[in-house]
Amino acid sequence: MERVGKSDISVIMLTYNREKFVERAIKSILVQTFKDIEFIIVNNGSTDRSGMIADEYAQKDSRIRVFHRERGNIGSGRNMGLDMATGDYIAFVDDDDWAAPDFLEFLYKLATENIADVAICGAVDKAFDEKLVMMPEEALIELMWRKHYNMAFPTKLFTRVLGEKIRFPEEDKYDDISQMHRLLAHANRIAYHGLPKYAFYRHENNNSAWTTNHGLLTSDTLREYIRVYRQRTQWLCERFPKNAAIWRYFECSFMISMVEKIKRLGLNNCEEQYNTMVRELSEKREEFMACSWIFDFEKKWMEQYVSI
Incomplete structure (x- = not known):
């Protein structure tokens, strides 16, 4: 109509x-x-x-x-x-x-x-x-x-x-x-x-303000981001399976970047999510470390924060 x-x-x-x-x-x-x-x-x-x-x-x-x-x-x-x-x-x-x-x-x-x-x-x-x-x-x-x-x-x-x-x-x-x-x-x-x-006008009331002011990151915010990233990876892998490896890489890249930030900035309120991400990265370590897209600094962070 x-x-x-x-x-x-x-x-x-x-x-x-x-x-x-x-x-x-x-x-x-x-x-x-x-x-x-x-x-x-x-x-x-x-x-x-x-x-x-x-x-x-x-x-x-x-x-x-x-x-x-x-x-x-x-x-x-x-x-x-x-x-x-x-x-x-x-x-x-x-x-x-x-x-x-x-x-x-x-x-x-x-x-x-x-x-x-x-x-x-x-x-x-x-x-x-x-x-x-x-x-x-x-x-x-x-x-x-x-x-x-x-x-x-x-x-x-x-x-x-x-x-x-x-x-x-x-x-x-x-x-x-x-x-x-x-x-x-x-x-x-x-x-x-x-x-x-x-x-874009950046200020502390933005939903994404924590991405530039990490002191605003809360446990609930990080928990929601982890959930949404996981759902997105699953959806992309199902729709575009040929590129499944790169979709999984991007999720791991997000997690290791957050692990590094939590440790470097001492964000103790995110300990539960930190442990969740470290556990998942440990399980996915072999694929993540071997993929062709990984950066040297990501490898360094993996060695530093994620035990074998």
């Missing part, structure tokens, strides 16, 4: 208690050079002025639709946005970030000119003047290396048809990690051009 009044691109943004940042994020979308958009803002139970700020802008610009709901997980909010979207393409943005004025135009041209289901641009802190057009397995391997792009949904534009094939897990806090590989796996092809068109 054709959706009435559809736009070329649906931009979806969740907001929760970001009154200091959300106006900047909204403005950066409204001044886009690509005009045929709808801007769906899901107010995720904010207790500050975030929802009111969104409503004020919706009164000024008919492209904005604001939905207010009780506080819920990010995944359920993103699913709500997807259900409301009418555009041929979907872009997620975060309420504390901002986009370059040609962000959407750049991604739209990248997708349409390369007949790609997914288009990816660079970010201010991860930029390369390099173009890649990839099939799913190649794009997934690039994703795992994180050299050119990472798991975050902002910086990606994808078809709504593709978006309908995935649903964000409503119980997961880290749905970028649990879903980005599924999105790329279902794409016909993926186009990447690393020019910086998006800016």
